[in-house]
Structures are given as structure tokens and as C-alpha cells.
Amino acid sequence: MKLAMRTNGTFPFKLIGQIFAVFLKIGPSTFGGGYAMLATIEREIVHKKGWMDDEEMGDMVSIAGSAPGGVAVNSAAFIGYRLGGVLGALAAVIGITLPTLAIVLMLSLTYSAFKENAKVEAALQGVHASVVALILVAAWKMMRSSLFDSITWILAAASVAVLLFTGLHSVWLILGGPIVGMAAVWIRRLRNMEVRTEPERREDDQEPMMPEYYI
Amino acid sequence: MLWELFVLFFKVGCIAFGGGYAVMSMIQREVENKGWVGVEQFQEIGSLSGMAPGSIATNSATLIGYGQAGIPGALVATVGIVLPSLLLIMLLAAFFIKLQHRLGVRSAFYGLRPIVTALIVYAAINFGFGHHSKIGELLNWQTFGTLLICGGCLFAIVKYKWHPFAVILASAAAGIVIF
Structure with missing residues (x-):
């Protein structure tokens, strides 16, 4: 975990700003479900920024997928918190939510304007x-x-x-x-029976075997 | 009004296991009970929310909040539905990171996942065809067109791996032709 940027005691404006910017960019790509977005997050956070490694990414996916709420917002909260504490989590969640909020409002206003049109x-x-x-x-x-x-x-x-x-x-x-x-x-x-809480993974299965938490 | 919006969507956010689709019918039930949104209007809100990126539940919260109290309403409703996840995830990230490997937690999810599955199946039925009170009303051109487009979309997604946005655009065009 790269927390170096937090250690000097001053308010980490730069880090919080960066977290906000990255998730602002990811926001509009959260289209069509959790996994499309997870790929984008992995590219931005793990490969480009080097903020997390693959193992942490795996932990994040399983936590974000099982907590209530959309997997996109949950992932943002998790990554933001790990990088920049409560402020980091806030910056990430606001960053990922703001574009979709604006888009859905604009869509709705556009629709209302042309609603009379058959x-x-x-x-x-x-x-x-x-x-x-x-x-x-x-x-x-x-x-x-x-x-x-x-x-x-x-x-x-x-x-x-x-x-x-x-x-x-x-x-x-x-x-x-x-x-x-x-x-x-x-x-x-x-009764000493076999206990299984997840389905058996098939060898040919490409998709990660966790509940498909569509956003 | 703002406080009411916040409380309602905060509650929804607390039980939104399985992301957006699973809580759509709960949102519909709550806002219809309050008399905020009618059946037809909810269909519109759901369709617009499904078109935009992001969670369909969060987007619906935004639009319902906007309809009730303008931009402040949209913001309050959105914060309300997102806040529970934010708080819980911060707790999990801080303390219980390996919790998901415990048998107790795993067996709880073993029982919860079928429920979430059921909620999503129900959401599809309810959102697609739930606005008719009697079965007889379902037998019309409207239902037939919906089934036709829905089937076409499924085919495009499963067989040809279309991107959801392409599917939505194509179905909008199909809607103009059919309805």
C-alpha cells in the first residue's frame, strides 16, 4: 500500500485531488455493469497509477461486491479510503457519482422537453x-x-x-x-454432511466466480 | 421534504445488496406509497436511469429527488442512497478485511444470494409488465412489442456480446418503429 503521500502531516490536497480526478474519469464508463467498470478501475489504479497491487484489487472486488450498494461506488469508497482515509473515500465517491448524476439529470430534462413528441x-x-x-x-x-x-x-x-x-x-x-x-x-x-457455500468453479469459466453484482 | 427524501433513500441504501436492480421494486413501492411518483412515471424514471451510466437505483434516486425538490432534492436523495455503502465500506476497509472467508459470513451469503437473485428476477417482471393490474390487460400490442424488443436485446447481448449502450440505442430505434 502506497501511503507515502500522507506521511508528512500536511493536508494532502494533491492526493485527494488526484483521487477525485481519477474517479471522475471512471464515472461515465460505469455503463452496463460492474465488470466493465472493474476493468477500467484496474487499468487506472493498478497499472497507470500503481496505487494498488493485484492482490488488494482482489480483496476489493470481493468486499465491494458483497456490501450493499453498487459495485462501482463501493470500489471507489474502498480505494479512496485505503489511499487517503475518510477524505479520500469522499473524494472518490463524489468523483464517481457526479458525472452519472449530471448525465441522468440532463437525460431527464431533455426527455421532459420533448415528451409530447410521439x-x-x-x-x-x-x-x-x-x-x-x-x-x-x-x-x-x-x-x-x-x-x-x-x-x-x-x-x-x-x-x-x-x-x-x-x-x-x-x-x-x-x-x-x-x-x-x-x-x-x-x-x-x-449431520457431518459436506458443506459448500459457493458453487464449484468450472475450469472453462472465464468470468470471476462471484455474484454478478451489476451496478 | 429534503429530510424525508434523505431518510427514504438512506434506508434503501442500507439493504441494497446486489446493487441497483434488486432494490428497484422496493423504491417503487416506497415512492408510490408516499404518492410521489405514479406507476407510469416510475416506468419513465426507470428507463431513463437504465440509459445513463451508473447504478439504476442511484440514478432513480437522483431523478425522484429532482422531481420532488429540484436540484437540492436530487443531491439529498443521491447522498442518502450512497452514504450507507460509503460508511460500511470504510468500516470494512479499516477493520474486517478478511471477514469474507469466515464460515458464518459465507453461509449468510449462501442464503442471501438466492434472495438477491429472486429480487432481480422480480424486478424484471415488475418493471417490464407490472403496471397492469389484471392479466387480461397484458394482452396488447404494447406487451408484444416490449417482449419482441426485449428478446432481440437478449439475443444481441448473449449471442453477439453487444455493449449495453449499443443495445439501448438499437432498442430506442426499434421503439420508434414498433410503438
Whole structure:
């Protein structure tokens, strides 16, 4: 970890500025999901700046992917914090969020201005269908990395049914899932059964075997 | 209003496991309950948010905040949804870096991941076709067009590895032709 820039006791304007600038640049590339962006982060942070090594990058990916929130913002917070403490984390998160905030606001204002136009409205309906497709792709990737035995399949199917047919708030499912998971592992261990909490990795699998946390 | 926006999106941010898609239906439910955004309007917000880079949930927060209270609202809602991740990640980065290898943590995620999967599957169904209250209303040109474009997008992404942005542009063009 290269913390040399923090050691002289003065406020690290230069470092904080650099962190902000790097993530400002990464922000617009966070299009289309976590992994596209992780590649950009790796290029900028590991190769160009030399701020982190590959092992730390691996730690970061697994933490950023499992904490709540988008993997892009989480990665930014992690890297920023490691490099420049709380201020570094703030600079990184603001840097990565600001461009998307501006872009989505501009898109929305542009859409509102031309909303009466039937063609614009039709185009947005087309986009709506493609967003459904992007969500389905994320769901498919998530299924591949999280559903691999009877318990996980039943849990997922039951949850979809609950969501479709009851008014139960999803926070109960999010709280209940880990309890079921821990109970299942505990029972299996008591009965001396094999305990597996992640699917087996296939040799031919190129993608990292972690939940596809699309941003 | 600003405080209400902040609290709502802070809560959403705390349980946003699995990134944006998994919490979309929760956001929809909360803002509809408050009477801030109607069903049709949420479809628009979701489509615009999905078009822009960044998390669809964070972008939706920005747009809902903007709709309620202008630029300050957009900023407050965005800060609200991002803050929980920021705080938690700083904690994890500072203290618990190797936590993810413990059996207890791994078995909790073993149970959580299928739930997140279910939430994303539900998000696709709900966002795509949830604005109809009866099954019969689904049988129209609108639904057919959506399915057609959606299928085409899936084909382009899976078979031809199109970039999401290219897919979105193509579907906008397809939308003009079909609808």
C-alpha cells in the first residue's frame, strides 16, 4: 500500500485531488455493469497509477461486491479510503457519482422537453424493453453464481413466489435469507454432511466466480 | 421534504445488496406509497436511469429527488442512497478485511444470494409488465412489442456480446418503429 503521500502531516490536497480526478474519469464508463467498470478501475489504479497491487484489487472486488450498494461506488469508497482515509473515500465517491448524476439529470430534462413528441415517447418505450433485458441478463448471471443446490433453488423460487403473490416487504426476505443460509450450514455440519457455500468453479469459466453484482 | 427524501433513500441504501436492480421494486413501492411518483412515471424514471451510466437505483434516486425538490432534492436523495455503502465500506476497509472467508459470513451469503437473485428476477417482471393490474390487460400490442424488443436485446447481448449502450440505442430505434 502506497501511503507515502500522507506521511508528512500536511493536508494532502494533491492526493485527494488526484483521487477525485481519477474517479471522475471512471464515472461515465460505469455503463452496463460492474465488470466493465472493474476493468477500467484496474487499468487506472493498478497499472497507470500503481496505487494498488493485484492482490488488494482482489480483496476489493470481493468486499465491494458483497456490501450493499453498487459495485462501482463501493470500489471507489474502498480505494479512496485505503489511499487517503475518510477524505479520500469522499473524494472518490463524489468523483464517481457526479458525472452519472449530471448525465441522468440532463437525460431527464431533455426527455421532459420533448415528451409530447410521439416518437420520443416511443423511443423511451423501446429503451424500457431493453432495460428489462439488461435486468434479465443480470438475473441470469446471478442465478449461475448463486443457485447450485436444492436449498438455494428452493429459496430463490419461494422468494419469487412471495414477491409476486404477497405484499411482503423485501426487507424481510433480505433478513431471512442469511438466517436460512446459516441454519442450513449449521444443520449440515451437525449431520457431518459436506458443506459448500459457493458453487464449484468450472475450469472453462472465464468470468470471476462471484455474484454478478451489476451496478 | 429534503429530510424525508434523505431518510427514504438512506434506508434503501442500507439493504441494497446486489446493487441497483434488486432494490428497484422496493423504491417503487416506497415512492408510490408516499404518492410521489405514479406507476407510469416510475416506468419513465426507470428507463431513463437504465440509459445513463451508473447504478439504476442511484440514478432513480437522483431523478425522484429532482422531481420532488429540484436540484437540492436530487443531491439529498443521491447522498442518502450512497452514504450507507460509503460508511460500511470504510468500516470494512479499516477493520474486517478478511471477514469474507469466515464460515458464518459465507453461509449468510449462501442464503442471501438466492434472495438477491429472486429480487432481480422480480424486478424484471415488475418493471417490464407490472403496471397492469389484471392479466387480461397484458394482452396488447404494447406487451408484444416490449417482449419482441426485449428478446432481440437478449439475443444481441448473449449471442453477439453487444455493449449495453449499443443495445439501448438499437432498442430506442426499434421503439420508434414498433410503438
